[in-house]
Amino acid sequence: MNLPNEVHNRKGFLQLVQELDSFDKIDEKAKEEKTAIRSFFSYIVATVICLLLLTQIYERAYGLKHYLYTINAAYYTEELPTLVIDMQVATSCGNFELELPEKKSVLEAFAGQENEFEKETLKKDPTRFDLSQDESAHWKVLQSAHRTIFADNNAFEELHEIQYVNSKLQDDLRQAADDKARDEAENLAESHKNGDDKEKDAGPLRGRGIVMIGNGMGMFQIISVGAEDSEDEGTACRIHGQVDIKKMQSEKITIIIGGGANEAQRLMAHMAGSIKPGNSSHRIESFHFGKHSPGMITPLAGVEEISASGTTVYTYNIKVIPTRLYHRSLFGGSTLIYQYAVTSIKKDTEVGSHAHGAIILDYELSGTVIEVTEDKL
Template structure:
């Protein structure tokens, strides 16, 4: 029984020697003012780190991937709301794509007579849209994560109605609505004259119009593809062009990019983005600038699709990164505390030797050796009843 207990004690001792985290009794810990100050700073830093890491974890970001677009059967919806500075009976809006399909099968846009000049309230609203969209297009590409998370398809509502009706007759036409198109290259255009079907295509009747009747100044309130969704910047919204000549040709070259958004909740929805280049030139056959006056939106669908993935790191990875950050702060604070204490001892108290033992508890030390038995340093101390080596050798020799 004794041997078994001794064996268990030895095993326990061996296991204790493997402890990589030695414990120091509190009575041997020296507490200083500098250590307390660094502890407070470390606690504040750890709290700030914990708060920022939790905020980052609960607000996942987005990452982007490119993949071939294999969806060839779906339709492409175009949403238009624009105003042209010509009466509705003098213009026609049509689409012609690479399949030469009948344009009337795509649907028809609504034409609403109106005035091109905006009143004060409408002008302020439109200029706010212009300023905001220009700010997003040119200087704030870094806030795309905020836009995707917002979920807002537009930051402005419909243009407010006029507060007063002008006395002049309508001089403009508002063209608005949605069309369902094939996912192929096409040309959406607004030109002079109403369109009529002709030999698989269409033609615009302009026989009774003179050059003085042309004015393709226009204002674009909405122009998008697919279902609207927050985070997609529509480059043409808020665009306004004023023609300085009657015979003008406005061309917009649009690259439509299929987009699929995958949220962290598992919800997935398709939409479209687009980039655009524009060109405007006067039509003057005498100088070699040929063409037809009008507004042309020439679009093409990209073969690559963009995946917008809301990405949140796994919980275990978040915990590992959090523990590593907190551990690094605590270890660094201990190093800084030791360095400060060493510098204080070196510069402030260079002549005072470092204490090897300190009575931290504040208790009085009691000397248990009687004064008469104290021995001077370096002398040998003999017990009164001790037997010396010479006495033992003499006893053996006598026997």
């Protein structure tokens, strides 16, 4: 079988449509020439589009906003937050008792045994109550923000009008406090080194007391309270660290000023009539629940109280309110922070009484959560 030698060109789809079209067509090939006026209008259109885009971005980032607040029940399905504290008390570390929610037994206090909960969370470091140069600069900024937010004559402000305390300021204050405590520790170590010879000459029982504790069954335990336990370590004490919150109900942290670092030393001081006076003046540099987040309001950060008598009792009743912030962003999401409200009570003891000064921090978790949604005006 012989095939023809002709080459058959398959018609394209466009050519086929043109052949089937019954209307006459006029082919005209014209080249459009660009003019200056057309280029100018193209530039104007592109500029307007860019300006509109930038305006929308600026409005979304810095424009006026308002916030919608709703209240729902709080379900603590996650772990309860931790309390972060950094404060200074104008009393030596060996002259006040720090009581945490999980208090040790009386026998442990007499034996000088530290509760594991207390040992791992809050630390007591000797320091000076006066501010160092770096610490003073950061403290002024913190107090300025505190006075602006919590002034007595201040009306409620919108969230975008509040001056927040950022995390960097907290870190700078913590670093300055660490440096001051380190300097004080070096000075105390040097003074202890110079006093070692005097301690050796005084004998092994110098400054030590013997206490016998009975358990009601004819058994006694002999406890020795050493001089090093009641030593005046520095002119002030820094209390810092974290405390795990165990329950939603009220929990207390109590600082009892004067008489020793625990119940045993306070009893010995009362029996010997040698109670060393303390001072309940204090300065709170950091006090917040959970991780510190930008925009977090912490009323106790920046509080400074000076007691003229030294025996003033300060009570802070703290109501912790979980707040969930919903973000208007590309990916959405939310942030859970723990803000709190404080009611403070100051009570001066009577002149001539044997009362001790104290600082009481009573906190309780709320059963409701405030949900904040950002919206545009």
